[in-house]
Each structure stands twice: as C-alpha cells, then as structure tokens.
Amino acid sequence: MNVLITGASGGLGRALTIECARRGYHLFLTDINKTGLESLRNGVERQFPVVVATMACDLTDDTDVDRLLAHLDTYGIQFDMLLNVAGLDFEGGFLEQSRKNVLTIVSLNICATLRITHAILSRRAIGKSFSLVFVSSLASQYPIPLKATYAASKRFLLDFAYALGEELKNRHVHVLAVCPGGLVTTRDAMDGIKAQGIWGDMTTNRIEVVTRNTIDRALAGKLVYIPGIANRILSLFGHLLPRTFITMVLYKRWTKSQGKWLDIGA
Amino acid sequence: MKTIIITGATSGIGLAIATTLAMDGYRVIGIGHSEQSCRKAEQLVHTSDPTGECLFKAADLMQQREVHRIADELEPYIVQTCGGKVHALINNVGGVRSWYATTEEGYEQQFALNHLAGFLLTSRLLPYVLAARGRVVMTSSNSHKGVRIHWDDIMLERSYNPLLAYKQSKLCNLLFTRELNNRYGSLGLRAYAVDPGLVQTDIGNKQTGSMVSLIWSIRKRFGVAPSIPAQTYRYLCTQQEYPSGFYYYGCKEQSYSHQVTDDNARRLFALSERLCAITYGDVS
Numbered sequence: 001m002n003v004l005i006t007g008a009s010g011g012l013g014r015a016l017t018i019e020c021a022r023r024g025y026h027l028f029l030t031d032i033n034k035t036g037l038e039s040l041r042n043g044v045e046r047q048f049p050v051v052v053a054t055m056a057c058d059l060t061d062d063t064d065v066d067r068l069l070a071h072l073d074t075y076g077i078q079f080d081m082l083l084n085v086a087g088l089d090f091e092g093g094f095l096e097q098s099r100k101n102v103l104t105i106v107s108l109n110i111c112a113t114l115r116i117t118h119a120i121l122s123r124r125a126i127g128k129s130f131s132l133v134f135v136s137s138l139a140s141q142y143p144i145p146l147k148a149t150y151a152a153s154k155r156f157l158l159d160f161a162y163a164l165g166e167e168l169k170n171r172h173v174h175v176l177a178v179c180p181g182g183l184v185t186t187r188d189a190m191d192g193i194k195a196q197g198i199w200g201d202m203t204t205n206r207i208e209v210v211t212r213n214t215i216d217r218a219l220a221g222k223l224v225y226i227p228g229i230a231n232r233i234l235s236l237f238g239h240l241l242p243r244t245f246i247t248m249v250l251y252k253r254w255t256k257s258q259g260k261w262l263d264i265g266a
Numbered sequence: 267m268k269t270i271i272i273t274g275a276t277s278g279i280g281l282a283i284a285t286t287l288a289m290d291g292y293r294v295i296g297i298g299h300s301e302q303s304c305r306k307a308e309q310l311v312h313t314s315d316p317t318g319e320c321l322f323k324a325a326d327l328m329q330q331r332e333v334h335r336i337a338d339e340l341e342p343y344i345v346q347t348c349g350g351k352v353h354a355l356i357n358n359v360g361g362v363r364s365w366y367a368t369t370e371e372g373y374e375q376q377f378a379l380n381h382l383a384g385f386l387l388t389s390r391l392l393p394y395v396l397a398a399r400g401r402v403v404m405t406s407s408n409s410h411k412g413v414r415i416h417w418d419d420i421m422l423e424r425s426y427n428p429l430l431a432y433k434q435s436k437l438c439n440l441l442f443t444r445e446l447n448n449r450y451g452s453l454g455l456r457a458y459a460v461d462p463g464l465v466q467t468d469i470g471n472k473q474t475g476s477m478v479s480l481i482w483s484i485r486k487r488f489g490v491a492p493s494i495p496a497q498t499y500r501y502l503c504t505q506q507e508y509p510s511g512f513y514y515y516g517c518k519e520q521s522y523s524h525q526v527t528d529d530n531a532r533r534l535f536a537l538s539e540r541l542c543a544i545t546y547g548d549v550s
Binding site: 009011014015017018019022035036039040042043044046047184185187190193194197198200201204206207208 | 329330331363364365366367368369370371372373421423424426473474475476477479540541543
C-alpha cells in the first residue's frame with residue numbers, strides 16, 4: 001500500500017504517519033516544513049521497516065505542486081491512499097486578522113486540498129481500490145463566530161467529500177471525511193484545551209485513537225467519522241437547533257475561551 | 267572549580283539542585299525550556315551565590331535536534347572554560363502529558379523527554395564526564411515500580427495512558443543508569459537514579475489537561491519542598507568516595523523494581539541508540 005500524506009509534519013500528520021508505518025504502508029510525506037519532514041522520516045525509518053520518501057512543498061503554490069508531481073511522475077509512483085491533512089487556522093475574529101491570513105486559510109484548507117486531490121486521483125491505478133481522506137473538523141458541523149473562515153472551509157471539505165464520494169462510488173474510490181474535535185498537536189493546542197476547562201477535556205479526542213479509526217474507516221469505505229460520543233452529540237445539536245441560536249451560543253463560548261487562551265499564551 | 271550540568275534546571279527540583287550546588291562552589295550549567303525562564307533562574311542562582319559562575323541555556327530537549335544543538339554549543343565552553351571536564355551531568359528534565367503527543371520524530375513525548383533526551387545528551391557529553399571520572403544522575407521515581415517496558419509498543423501508541431507512560435519512562439531512567447554503570451563503571455564513571463519522592467513542583471500542571479492538572483494540584487500539597495530532594499543529588503555528586511548502589515531516596519540506597527535487569531538494560535540501550543541514530547563510544 002502506497003500512501004501520500006500532506007501536512008505530514010504537523011501533529012495529526014505525524015500521528016497518521018506513525019499509524020500507517022505501523023501497518024507496514026509505504027509513505028510519501030509532504031509538508032511545507034522541510035526540517036520537520038526530515039526528522040519525521042528519520043523517526044519512522046528507525047522504528048519501522050517501511051519505505052519513506054519526503055518532499056517539502058507549499059501546496060498553495062501551483063508551481064511548487066507541479067514540481068512535486070513531476071517528481072512523482074519520474075518514479076511512476078501510484079498511490080492507494082491520499083490523506084489530506086494540511087490545513088491551518090489563525091486565532092482571532094475576522095476583522096482582527098490580516099486580509100492575507102484570512103485568504104491563506106481558504107487557499108490552503110480548500111484550494112490546495114483540491115489541487116493535490118485532483119492530481120493524485122488522476123494518477124491512481126485504474127481498477128484498484130483507492131481511499132481518499134479529508135481531514136475536516138468538528139467545526140464543520142456549524143457556523144462558528146470568531147472562527148468563521150476556518151469553520152466554513154471545513155464545511156466545504158465535508159460537503160465536497162459527500163458529493164465526490166457519490167460521484168466516484170463506481171470508480172473504486174472511497175471518500176472519508178474526518179471531523180475531529182480538539183486534538184493535542186502543539187503546545188498552543190494544549191494551552192487552548194486547558195483554557196476551555198472541563199469542556200476542553202470532554203471534546204478533546206485522543207489523537208492515537210482518531211488516527212487508528214481513521215485508517216480503519218477509510219479502508220471500510222465509511223463516509224464520515226466524528227470521533228467521540230461528546231462530539232457526536234454536539235454534532236446532533238448542530239442539526240437540530242436553529243443556526244442563529246447556535247452562532248449566538250458559540251460566540252459567547254469562544255469570546256470567553258479565546259480571552260483565557262490569550263491569557264495563558266501571554 | 268568543578269562543573270555540573272543540570273537539565274530542567276529552571277524550576278522545581280532542577281532549580282533547587284542548581285542553587286544548592288552553586289552555593290557549594292560548583293560551576294553550574296543549567297538547561298531550561300525558555301530564554302525567559304533561563305534568565306530568571308540565572309539571576310536567582312547568582313543571587314544565592316554572587317561569586318560563583320553559572321550559565322543557563324534554553325533548549326526544547328524533547329526534540330533531538332535541540333539536544334544536538336545544545337551539545338554543540340556547550341562543547342567549546344566545556345573545553346575552554348571547564349578544562350574539558352564535567353564532574354556531574356544531572357538528567358533531571360521530565361514532564362507529564364495528559365494525551366499521546368509526538369515529537370518531530372513522531373516519538374511519544376514523555377518517552378522522548380524523560381528518557382531519550384537524557385540518553386542522547388549523555389552520549390554527547392560522555393567524553394567530558396569520563397575525563398572527570400564523573401557522575402551521571404537521573405531523576406527517576408519510585409513510580410517506576412509495577413510496570414514493565416512495552417517492547418512491542420514502547421511509544422504506547424496502542425495503549426496510551428499518562429500515568430503508564432510516565433511510569434515506563436521512569437523505569438527507563440533506571441535501566442539506563444544500570445547500563446551506564448555496566449559499560450563505564452570500570453572507567454571511573456558512576457551513574458545514579460534518584461527517587462525525589464512527592465515534591466511541590468509544577469510537573470503535573472504543564473502541558474496537561476484540566477483533570478490531570480487538578481489532581482496534581484491537590485496531590486502536590488502533600489509534597490515536600492524541592493530543596494529536600496536536592497540534598498540527595500548533592501550527596502551523590504559531592505561525596506569523595508562513590509556512594510554504593512545506584513538508586514537513591516533521601517540520601518539512602520533503595521530497592522528497585524525486579525524489571526531492572528541487565529537484559530532489559532542492554533535491550534533498552536540498543537533500542538535507544540537506534541532511535542537516536544547514535545552509537546555510544548567504545549571508550550578505552
């Protein structure tokens with residue numbers, strides 16, 4: 001099994017990489033962070049008998065992605081699985097962020113994901129089963145004030161995954177959208193979770209469980225994976241309650257925890 | 267002036283050891299996690315011993331590239347200022363993580379910070395410790411008892427639980443201590459592991475969730491001040507004659523888990539060498 005992972009050197013990317021390596025899959029890892037990729041390749045090769053290739057790439061840059069694809073084409077690598085992990089968010093309200101940051105969220109979370117997905121799907125082995133995974137978020141389940149752009153970008157991925165899954169159903173492509181809650185990926189993420197108090201502990205998913213289940217579900221051809229009971233209940237509320245009510249509640253909650261988060265960060 | 271290097275030296279037990287040994291007249295090199303905490307600790311140690319020499323440097327030791335960087339930076343200083351000798355290396359840095367989280371290499375953070383960081387730093391500084399016929403001291407814990415090493419899943423990706431990861435990493439400290447003695451004891455090096463006991467530090471409040479943090483906040487109230495275990499480190503570092511045995515609490519030798527065998531020690535040593543991509547020197 002050959003797997004391509006984007007955003008591989010971030011917290012979730014690393015955990016998925018380890019999970020795949022543990023299963024004996026061969027890996028092609030990409031990320032904008034070259035040093036991180038090299039460290040990760042070393043770490044994986046020292047632990048597991050799998051082939052690991054890496055190439056740093058800015059997925060928001062067309063030319064850079066072409067360079068990556070040319071590299072894949074030179075070696076004629078075909079993949080059986082694509083894990084779209086690369087994504088980001090910036091803290092702060094819409095007007096408090098720079099215009100550049102707002103657009104970067106869309107450019108990476110959406111445009112770059114479509115760019116690499118289209119390219120890799122076009123290069124898949126025809127007639128063989130292919131698993132396509134989008135890392136969406138619990139934030140895709142409702143509009144979230146103060147995280148408006150991020151939540152909407154993750155909603156895009158969720159809807160897109162549903163539709164594409166149907167479109168490619170008869171072409172051996174299985175599409176899965178993963179919607180995790182909080183994940184402890186960085187020191188900042190840990191501080192952010194702590195700032196939410198017991199609520200943070202409840203909605204935080206264990207990253208090693210999420211990664212294992214993600215691969216299991218991708219192989220089983222599932223459509224959507226929302227990890228954790230607390231998150232599934234929250235998602236249900238998202239479907240039952242009026243969107244105006246949800247945005248009001250979430251605005252209050254995020255105003256409070258963002259304030260605390262900034263306190264801890266300082 | 268003899269040199270002592272301490273990791274995790276800007277708070278808790280590490281800071282108490284730094285202050286104690288500085289007052290005893292040792293040159294202290296401390297490693298802490300941030301510039302800010304280093305400057306604060308430097309000032310504090312300097313205040314308690316205005317005539318002494320101390321140097322604090324920041325590094326995120328759970329990342330191997332940071333261990334290498336700090337070793338690269340310290341080497342010229344050790345050669346030029348410390349006469350190429352390190353009297354004692356105290357691998358004290360440690361942490362708790364509520365959740366499974368990884369380093370840049372994809373290694374579980376408690377294992378990486380509590381064990382591999384010390385393993386790698388010791389290998390880098392070994393020639394200077396040997397030159398001084400010096401000592402290596404690990405901050406272990408009595409909680410190393412009651413667990414075994416999960417050889418098939420040492421990063422606990424399949425069965426993570428914060429306490430289990432902590433206990434296993436503390437068992438690693440003892441196994442590493444044992445193997446260091448086996449390998450380098452005949453060359454004059456002595457390695458010790460210390461059980462500091464329950465101490466009032468912030469270990470359970472850093473990078474943990476609300477639950478672990480709350481439990482630790484209550485539990486640590488029953489602990490002693492960091493200056494108490496610092497005396498054990500002081501004893502192990504400053505006795506003219508090598509103290510016997512290798513596991514200590516309250517300046518006294520203690521019994522350790524039956525998992526601390528030569529076989530396990532050798533096995534962990536070999537695995538750690540592989541995970542750090544190093545080979546400990548065959549010094550003769």
